[in-house]
Amino acid sequence: MYDPIKDPIPPADQTLPNSYWASDASNKRSPLNYRQLQGHEQSDVVIIGAGYTGLSCALELSQKYNVSCTVVEANQPGWGCSGRNGGFVLPGTGRLSVQQMTKRWNKKTSQNIYAEYLRSIATVKGFIADGIECDDTAGGYLKLAHKPSLVSSLHDQARALSDDYGDSIIALTKADIAAEYLSGTPAYGGIYYPNAIGINPWLFCQGLAKRVEQAGASIFGASPVISCERKQSKHIVRTELGSIEAKTLIVATNAYGQRRLHPVLTDRTFPVVSSIIVTEPLNQEQLMRISMKAGLMVMDTRALKYYYRVLPDNRLLFGGRGAVYGKDADNKKYLNALKQGLFATFPQLSDIDISHFWSGWVSVSLDDSPRIFHDKSENMLYSAGYCGAGLAFSIQAGKRLAQLLVEPNTLPDLPYWKTPLQRFPLAALRRPALRAFYAWEGIKNTITKQNR
Template sequence: MYDPLTDSSPGQLANYPDSYWASSFSPTNYPGLQTDIHSDVVVIGGGYTGLSCALHLARQGVEVTLLEANRTGWGCSGRNGGFVLNGTGRLSYLQMQQKWGKQTANLLYRENRAAIDSVAELIEQGEVACDANPGGYLKIAHRAHLVDALKQQARFLQDEFGDPVSFITKERLASDYMQHAYAHGGLLFPYCFGVHPLKLADGYARMASNAGASLYQGNPVTGWQKQADKHVLLTPQAKVTANKVVIATNGYTPNKFHAGIDRRHFPVLSSVIVTEPLSEAQLSACGLKPGVMVMDTRALKYYYRLLPDGRLLFGGRGAIRGKDADKAVYKQRLLAALIDSFPALRHIQLSHFWSGWVSVSLDDYPRINQPEHDNSVYYAMGYCGSGVSFATRAGYRLAQMVTGSEPMPALPYFQSQLTKFPFSPFRRLGLSAFYHWGRLKDEWL
């Protein structure tokens, strides 16, 4: 599997992973670029961020070209669990308030809620058939002593932001949502919803193309030169000369791609299993409510949802290196965790297993900005695994930055650079230590 820390390129026109999403949908193909061209703006990356940016630029009449190394939605946009949530990175709103103050925390909350609304609006505008599935998001306490913290979080969100979150008791979880071995209480965020992520990416691509953006797949950027005030991007077949460049590759960004973002994020693998369709008896025994998405309070979180066709999607942390991503041990770990959570599914069979990269920032929140000393390059990175809605919004904000159509709001996303990782060659040693600590904490604390 492609590894951003060791491979110079994500490949060229590679097939989608053997995922449930790819097996249940055939995305639209776009041509490869074969001749040299000039474009006012070039967007690198055909995921949610890049496609949203290209769409919003095209809607403003900007000449925009999108280059995707493989296929639209090939990266994280086609591999995630399909959870449309508040994209806060890894910081809670209380932590945001403590870090930046009440006014900024309130603005961040509004921006993240607007991100969810942006996804819903684009789905409606483009009539995107992405199996949008309302039902809300449940954050569950996997230990009894964590229940009070969830209750406090609910009160904080309600009092500070007017959030419609509600606390769900252990008894109501069991009666109305799921028969889960470690669900001691939870928070229900009713405005969140699930999607088929690859269908969503395909819908964005179609909308961008229809709006006038030029989309090319199978064109990895293998070289980047600056000639006077122009950017020359080299691909295997052709080169593109541009006035401005948007980097929209997030967790799939290769090492030494651009000096302004190198060593400023850490790609981490997340893995997913999908079961065969559950029988009526299995559905009844585990009690999972259709439409609800779930994540727990572990240090090494598990996330899961019942899919529209009755399969169970279950995800969590995977291997540390790309070359180990497909090893059976990581699939078996997820299956063991699934069965531990839902003992009634101990005989369940799996249909799919795959992995994808998450971009983690050093200080746990993303950025939408420009590299220092280059006012014609833009980037959005560091989503920390909460990117379906945030990436869509990031593309919209990037388009605004490129055109200068309006000033950015006073949010930390736009006001500072991603922080460089110290001792970056040893990031994976640190990750290994964190995983060992996380498993210990989740098991005993």
């Protein structure tokens, strides 16, 4: 798999992401195929990357602010994370709980951030109501305690989110879960988010790209940006066969941009592999064995989480950590590790076959919080660092990027636009450190299992 830290530029010949979502098994709709950039183009704004962030920003700039913009994509829309994720539309981004955000800033800021999470979900639902097709399912999201000792803190969290953060989260006991949500796997307790929905993320991205085009912006595919230069007050973005000149540059490549794409972003995020398996469709008897509420999405509280959902065609999607390096991402070892996780969660499914396995890069920030930032000295903007939780949030972030450029004084008071992403010190040690972290978490999980 392409590796943003090691490879000089992303490939240009991979029209579709390697995921179940874009496969014929999932849908028979024809994928979009935007032409390659050739020759010289001019635009007010050039956006690099046609995932949710870049497309949502392009749509807002064209539709709301009437700014001319051009999106340039290495492959085709949704080739990155936006066509590979689990499709969990959840309130949240980064890795900070509301308690941690209160500690870092204060309670008001923590509440303002959570209000933005809720707006993110409303934004996604708004697009769906407005006709973006994405095989959406309303089943809610269940966060499961992976140890009995975590149940009470999860329940405290549910209370706080409902009383002070404008959400309506339900605290569940072991018996509640078994009766109504999931009885095929042991559970100690958890909390339930009724407003969360599941989607086909790649299809959603295709719908967003079509809206961008209808709004008058241009999209170029199969055109990885090789270099970004500044000439007087203009940006020149170059691809193999063309270039785009623009007043403003927006980098929306999240974890997929190559390390040297733009000096402002070098080593400000850490691309980490996340992987997913999808099974063959479960038959009625197998569905009964796991007895999951229709459309339910589940995640546990481990540092290295597993997450799963039953898809509209009754396949089980199961995700978790992947390899450390891109070159190893497709190795069977990581498929087998996820299979083991799946069978440990649902031993009664050990006869099921796996039909799809893929990986993608998530972008981790140094302080566990994303940024939507305008570097005014360079007149470039970016949004990145969602830490693997960015489906809903990146769509909202794209809108905020446009607002940050055109009318920054109207933005709500959130920390995201106040400081840039922090650069990773000792960036070369990120991967050895990740490998050590995985080994340590593996030991902790073994000890937890032995103590049960």
